[in-house]
Each structure stands twice: as structure tokens, then as C-alpha cells.
Amino acid sequence: MTKELVFGHQNPDTDAIAAAIALAYLEKQDGYDTEAVALGPVNPETQFVLDYFGVKAPRVVDHAKPETDLVMLVDHNEPQQSIADIADLTVTHVVDHHRINGFDTSKPLYYRAAPYGCCSTIITQMFSEEGVTIPKEIAGLMMSAIISDTLLLKSPTTTDVDRDALQALAEIAGVDNYEDYGVQMLKAGTNVDAKSAEELIDSDAKSFTLGGKNVRIDQINVVDLEDINKRLAEIKQAMESEAQNENYDLFLVLVTNVLTSNSELITVGEPKDVVAQAFNNQFDENDVMNLPGVVSRKKQVVPPLTTQLEANN
Amino acid sequence: MTKELVFGHQNPDTDAIAAAIALAYLEKQDGYDTEAVALGPVNPETQFVLDYFGVKAPRVVDHAKPETDLVMLVDHNEPQQSIADIADLTVTHVVDHHRINGFDTSKPLYYRAAPYGCCSTIITQMFSEEGVTIPKEIAGLMMSAIISDTLLLKSPTTTDVDRDALQALAEIAGVDNYEDYGVQMLKAGTNVDAKSAEELIDSDAKSFTLGGKNVRIDQINVVDLEDINKRLAEIKQAMESEAQNENYDLFLVLVTNVLTSNSELITVGEPKDVVAQAFNNQFDENDVMNLPGVVSRKKQVVPPLTTQLEANN
Numbered sequence: 083m084t085k086e087l088v089f090g091h092q093n094p095d096t097d098a099i100a101a102a103i104a105l106a107y108l109e110k111q112d113g114y115d116t117e118a119v120a121l122g123p124v125n126p127e128t129q130f131v132l133d134y135f136g137v138k139a140p141r142v143v144d145h146a147k148p149e150t151d152l153v154m155l156v157d158h159n160e161p162q163q164s165i166a167d168i169a170d171l172t173v174t175h176v177v178d179h180h181r182i183n184g185f186d187t188s189k190p191l192y193y194r195a196a197p198y199g200c201c202s203t204i205i206t207q208m209f210s211e212e213g214v215t216i217p218k219e220i221a222g223l224m225m226s227a228i229i230s231d232t233l234l235l236k237s238p239t240t241t242d243v244d245r246d247a248l249q250a251l252a253e254i255a256g257v258d259n260y261e262d263y264g265v266q267m268l269k270a271g272t273n274v275d276a277k278s279a280e281e282l283i284d285s286d287a288k289s290f291t292l293g294g295k296n297v298r299i300d301q302i303n304v305v306d307l308e309d310i311n312k313r314l315a316e317i318k319q320a321m322e323s324e325a326q327n328e329n330y331d332l333f334l335v336l337v338t339n340v341l342t343s344n345s346e347l348i349t350v351g352e353p354k355d356v357v358a359q360a361f362n363n364q365f366d367e368n369d370v371m372n373l374p375g376v377v378s379r380k381k382q383v384v385p386p387l388t389t390q391l392e393a394n395n
Numbered sequence: 396m397t398k399e400l401v402f403g404h405q406n407p408d409t410d411a412i413a414a415a416i417a418l419a420y421l422e423k424q425d426g427y428d429t430e431a432v433a434l435g436p437v438n439p440e441t442q443f444v445l446d447y448f449g450v451k452a453p454r455v456v457d458h459a460k461p462e463t464d465l466v467m468l469v470d471h472n473e474p475q476q477s478i479a480d481i482a483d484l485t486v487t488h489v490v491d492h493h494r495i496n497g498f499d500t501s502k503p504l505y506y507r508a509a510p511y512g513c514c515s516t517i518i519t520q521m522f523s524e525e526g527v528t529i530p531k532e533i534a535g536l537m538m539s540a541i542i543s544d545t546l547l548l549k550s551p552t553t554t555d556v557d558r559d560a561l562q563a564l565a566e567i568a569g570v571d572n573y574e575d576y577g578v579q580m581l582k583a584g585t586n587v588d589a590k591s592a593e594e595l596i597d598s599d600a601k602s603f604t605l606g607g608k609n610v611r612i613d614q615i616n617v618v619d620l621e622d623i624n625k626r627l628a629e630i631k632q633a634m635e636s637e638a639q640n641e642n643y644d645l646f647l648v649l650v651t652n653v654l655t656s657n658s659e660l661i662t663v664g665e666p667k668d669v670v671a672q673a674f675n676n677q678f679d680e681n682d683v684m685n686l687p688g689v690v691s692r693k694k695q696v697v698p699p700l701t702t703q704l705e706a707n708n
Contacts, residue, residue: 181500189494190510197503211524 085115085150086174087143089165090201091158092121096128096230096271100223101156101201102140104216105177108205109154111214116154119143121165127230127271134267135222135255146171157201159185177204199239202227206247221254229264230271236343238381265305268340272303274310279320282310283335290384293391295331295353298324301379303340310337314348314368321350332357334387338377345376347383353394360390398428398463399487400456402478403514404471405434409441409543409584413536414469414514415453417529418490421518422467424527429467432456434478440543440584447580448535448568459484470514472498490517512552515540519560534567542577543584549656551694578618581653585616587623592633595623596648603697606704608644608666611637614692616653623650627661627681634663645670647700651690658689660696666707673703 088106090098099120106118120140124132132139145167146153153165154175160183161168175192176185179201196204202224209216216224228248232240235248252260274282287300304310310317317335325333332351339345349357349369358364358371365371376382401419403411412433419431433453437445445452458480459466466478467488473496474481488505489498492514509517515537522529529537541561545553548561565573587595600613617623623630630648638646645664652658662670662682671677671684678684689695 179503181502182495182504182506183499185498186496187494190492191495191508192510193495193506193508195504195506197505 084152085117086152086154087146087150088116088118088154088156088175089121089140089143090156091163094120094122094124094128096125096131096223097201097227098157099124099128099140100131100220100227101177101205103137104202104205104209104220104224105154105156105175107217107220108209108212108214109175111212117141125271126273127267130267130270131223131226134226134263135219137219137223156205159183159195161185177201177208179204196243198241199235199237199244200228200231200247202231203241203244203247206251207243216251216254218255221251222257225251225255225257225260226264226267229260229267233338233340233343233377234261234264234268237378239378265341268303269305272305272309272340274302274304279313279316280324282317283320283324283333288379289330292384292388293393293395295391295395296329297332297334297387297391298328298330299334299336299379299383301336301338303338305339305341307337307339307344307346310346310348311370314370318348318350318369321348325351334383336373336376336379336383340377343375343377345373347371347373353391356390356394357387360386397465398430399465399467400459400463401429401431401467401469401488402434402453402456403469404476407433407435407437407441409438409444409536410514410540411470412437412441412453413444413533413540414490414518416450417515417518417522417533417537418467418469418488420530420533421522421525421527422488424525430454438584439586440580443580443583444536444539447539447576448532450532450536469518472496472508474498490514490521492517509556511554512550512557513541513544513560515544516554516557516560519564520556529564529567531568534564535570538564538568538570538573539577539580542573542580546651546653546656546690547574547577547581550691552691578654581616582618585618585622585653587615587617592626592629593637595630596633596637596646601692602643605697605701606706606708608704608708609642610645610647610700610704611641611643612647612649612692612696614649614651616651618652618654620650620652620657620659623659623661624683627683631661631663631682634661638664647696649686649689649692649696653690656688656690658686660684660686660689666704669703669707670700672707673699 088102090102102118106116109116118140120142124139147167152174153171156177159176159178177194179198257263283300290297321333335348337346363371401415403415415431419429422429431453433455437452460480464485465487466484469490472489472491490507492511570576596613603610634646648661650659676684
């Protein structure tokens with residue numbers, strides 16, 4: 083049996099790492115010679131999770147070809163989010179919870195997708211369907227992935243299947259109070275003091291074209307909004323500088339308190355008044371807007387902004 | 396709950412019809428308001444199956460938009476094989492056993508693919524995973540789809556999962572001897588006497604570019620090769636005429652005896668000697684070559700032809 087590498091997307095988050103380790107284990111029971119790897123170093127949140135459950139971080143790779151032609155993808159499918167030599171490889175399995183885009187194969191393969199809050203939720207279902215027992219530490223990783231992707235089940239991307247999977251995994255992992263654990267874990271991933279303003283505004287930033295405007299939207303998770311507010315001048319300076327260099331019309335930073343599920347939105351560029359209309363809200367004198375209950379860029383920020391910018395285009 | 400249409404590919408075969416009916420039933424148990432439809436009239440083989448199990452042929456549609464925006468695809472994913480207005484619809488579910496190509500979505504969805512011999516095999520697994528009992532007549536349809544796609548488990552596309560599913564479905568359907576039933580069913584689909592030569596050479600034809608040559612390959616299923624051989628002159632005449640009109644360098648018709656799993660290959664155009672080399676074989680004085688054991692165009696005809704035509708390009 084030829085060796086197969088199993089990995090999540092670039093800039094791996096906890097789900098990308100947990101899902102790779104879990105799928106590699108599950109497919110090994112089916113006779114595949116799998117190894118979970120990562121397309122980058124783990125982030126502080128994931129390192130906390132790995133330490134807690136005593137699991138080694140997967141080896142980091144940037145190409146598969148020297149080792150194998152066969153790969154399995156988790157938590158992504160779009161080629162630009164994948165390994166550098168994806169075009170030269172054969173994908174035999176995909177497990178994912180995102181839209182399908184630009185993913186073409188020349189042969190039939192195993193593809194398993196569902197619109198759940200977390201990829202590890204799908205893999206939890208697959209363990210159950212195949213009657214394979216989930217090892218305690220892998221249950222711990224997958225439980226952490228669900229907490230991370232759904233912000234402790236508070237994100238609007240959360241489904242009942244995620245809720246049930248989280249309960250079941252916490253039991254297997256022997257975690258009595260997953261909320262306490264989850265808060266610790268989320269806190270471990272939000273140490274913003276150690277990061278420069280430039281790092282903060284780029285850490286989870288994505289570019290969009292909305293109503294003809296170049297819009298950059300970053301998201302920063304914190305456990306206390308004050309950690310960002312005290313550095314507001316420095317952060318806005320960095321945003322303005324990058325907006326100028328990269329020709330962004332608007333640069334938005336969504337600062338999300340993962341404990342309270344509230345956010346604030348820092349904005350530089352124009353048209354600011356249209357951004358305010360999008361959220362039926364207003365900016366304070368520092369160009370900051372409170373957004374109570376907003377935690378999902380994908381579901382709660384991009385759609386209203388798209389509508390309003392297109393209406394004003 | 397918005398109504399959803401469930402359908403297989405254009406020119407539906409038995410699997411496209413059976414899988415649509417089976418998935419529509421399964422998802423209805425999950426609360427979806429589904430209706431199985433077809434993108435064309437059923438073929439004689441499928442009509443035999445529907446009559447045998449007392450099931451009505453699905454309604455034929457060519458657009459979904461007047462009725463609904465939501466659809467589920469079975470046995471295909473490529474847009475050019477799908478409903479005419481596929482670009483204006485939201486696909487919520489796909490179950491398929493083909494390569495993935497040109498299938499892009501803007502949102503996450505349910506996608507279930509596996510490299511099995513038949514789409515109905517995957518749906519059989521899904522019934523089992525979800526603990527839903529398969530109604531007797533739907534088991535009969537899915538059993539027939541597996542027999543049809545794998546030519547009674549003899550095609551090299553057949554997997555152990557198909558074999559197991561066929562056994563289980565035959566039991567539920569109350570078919571004691573699925574081989575006898577399968578021969579009857581395959582025979583029902585092979586009445587070539589009723590078709591003109593032009594219909595025969597176009598019934599299941601696909602175009603390929605191989606080694607720079609325009610190659611057309613049709614497949615005709617029969618229960619007696621003599622049914623075609625007695626009309627050879629007429630058929631070759633039709634092939635030559637269509638090759639000229641459509642600029643095919645080569646026109647191949649693979650005539651497959653579904654009872655013995657042997658084929659013969661009728662060829663017009665050039666380079667005929669390269670075709671002979673591809674199969675390490677020779678043509679008789681009528682440009683016909685015997686291909687014992689060959690039943691799959693996808694696995695046994697296209698690959699050797701590709702290799703040899705590319706080597707001679």
C-alpha cells in the first residue's frame with residue numbers, strides 16, 4: 083500500500099490539525115498507510131490543545147511529491163489553499179465543510195462534505211458509521227476543533243450535529259466541563275500582546291471585491307476588547323499604511339471577544355457611512371463600531387456589507 | 396420546507412433513475428420535500444425494471460427554475476451533464492461515483508462520492524448508516540442499477556462494496572436469483588433490431604481528443620453479436636458518413652455481449668494500425684476486431700488507445 087499524506091489547509095487552525103490526525107487514524111483502520119502532516123506550524127491555540135492531550139504536532143511539509151503521489155485533504159478543497167504541488171498529486175479522499183471551488187479530478191474519489199460548523203464533526207460521524215472507537219486523545223483534539231470553529235457553539239455556523247458531536251467527544255475525552263476547557267483553550271489562542279500591529283491586522287485577513295470596492299477584512303479573537311483598544315492608534319496607523327500600499331478602499335478589523343460573543347469593528351478608508359448603514363449602526367469618534375452578538379465574518383459581516391456596497395455602487 | 400428536485404444525468408440510464416428515486420425517498424425521511432424527476436425519458440432497460448417492480452417512471456423536466464431553486468444531483472456532477480438551468484440553481488446534495496469536474500458552489504453542501512461501480516451502491520450505504528429501511532421496490536430498482544452499471548458484476552469497475560450491496564438489495568427486493576433477473580433485464584435493454592444504424596452508432600457515443608486525433612467511441616450492448624454483424628455494412632456506412640460530417644479521424648463502435656462479457660470493435664478512419672497495436676490484436680477483412688473480456692470503455696478501451704495514439708503522435 084502506497085503511503086498517503088493527510089493534511090488541512092495552509093495557515094492551519096485547530097480543525098485543520100485535528101481533522102488530519104483523526105482522518106489519518108480512521109483510514110489506517112481501513113488499511114491505508116496514512117500520515118497526518120501540516121502545511122505550516124501550529125498556532126498557539128492548537129499548541130495548547132496538543133499539549134493538553136499529549137499529542138505531538140504533525141510534521142510540517144510544503145510539497146508531497148518527494149514522498150508520495152497520493153494525498154487526502156481535510157477542511158479545504160480549493161487548490162490555492164492546499165499544498166504547493168497539489169496539481170501533480172492524486173487526491174483519493176476529501177472531508178470538508180466548505181463550498182467546493184476549483185476542485186477538479188481526473189478519476190473518481192472519496193468525497194465527504196456537509197454544511198456543518200466543523201470538519202471534525204463530519205469525521206466524528208464517519209467513526210460512528212464505520213463502528214471504529216475514537217481514541218481518547220483524538221476525541222480531545224476533535225472536541226477542541228469544534229469549540230474553536232464554533233466559538234463554543236455560539237457561532238451562527240453551528241448545527242445540531244456539531245452540538246451532539248461535541249457532547250459525545252467530550253465524554254470520550256474525559257473532559258467533564260468542556261465550557262471551562264474551551265474558555266482556557268480560546269484564551270490560549272488570543273495572546274495579542276505578543277504581536278505587532280502589523281501581525282495583528284494580517285493574522286486572519288481576507289480580501290474581497292464588494293460593490294466594486296477593494297475590501298480587506300481581518301478578524302482578531304480576544305478575551306478582552308481592551309487588549310486591542312489600548313493599542314487603537316497604533317493599529318489604525320498600520321491599517322492605513324497597508325490600505326495605501328495594497329490599494330484597499332476599505333480596511334475592516336473585526337475584534338471578537340470569544341467569551342462574550344460580541345465584536346467591535348475598526349474601519350479605515352471610505353465609504354465609512356455605507357459600512358455604518360450596512361450594520362444599521364454608527365462609528366464612534368475613533369472609527370470603532372460596537373457589534374453585539376456578531377462573531378462570524380462569513381455569515382454576519384460579509385453579507386450585509388455586500389448588499390449595502392452593491393446598493394451604493 | 397422548500398421543494399427540492401432530485402435527478403440524475405441527461406440521457407438517464409437505470410442508475411440515474413434508481414438513484415434519484417432512492418435518494419428522494421431517503422431525504423424525505425430527513426424532512427426534505429423531495430421529488431425524483433428525470434432529465435429525459437427512460438430507456439427500454441429502465442422501463443423493464445420499473446414495470447417489474449411496479450414503479451412509475453419519474454416526470455421528465457428540462458428546467459427546475461419554474462418550480463424551485465433547490466436541487467439534489469445523483470450519478471453526475473459536471474454541469475454540462477445536468478439540467479439546463481443548473482447555473483441558476485442551488486445544489487444542496489450530491490451523491491455520485493464519477494470524477495469531480497467543473498462543479499463549483501458558493502456555499503457548503505452535502506457531497507457524497509465514492510469510487511464504486513454504481514451510484515446506487517453509495518445510497519445503499521447511506522440507508523444503512525442512517526438506519527432507514529429500504530422499501531422493497533426501491534431495493535429492486537437499486538439492485539437493477541448495480542446490475543446495469545457493472546454488467547452483472549463483470550465490469551472491472553466493480554468493487555466488493557457493489558457485490559455486497561447487490562446481495563443485500565436482492566434479498567430485500569425478494570429476487571431469489573438476481574443473475575436470471577439480470578440477464579432478462581439486460582436483454583430488455585438490448586433490442587437493437589428496432590433501431591436504425593444512425594441511432595445505434597449514436598446511442599451511447601462520446602467524443603475524445605487522443606494523441607491529437609478526434610476520436611468518437613460508441614458502445615452498443617447486445618445479447619448476440621450476430622444482431623450487429625448481420626447489419627455490418629449498413630452500420631459502417633453510417634459511421635463513415637458521420638465521421639466525415641463531424642470530422643472524426645477515427646470512429647469506433649464497441650459492441651458488447653452483456654451475457655458473455657466479450658466485445659468486438661468496429662472501426663472506420665485512420666490510423667487503424669495504431670488501434671490494432673493498442674489492443675495488441677488485428678482487424679479482420681471487415682475492420683472488426685474481437686476483444687475477449689473487454690466490457691468497459693472507460694477502463695479497457697480509452698486508456699490503451701490514449702497511450703498508443705500519443706506514442707504515435
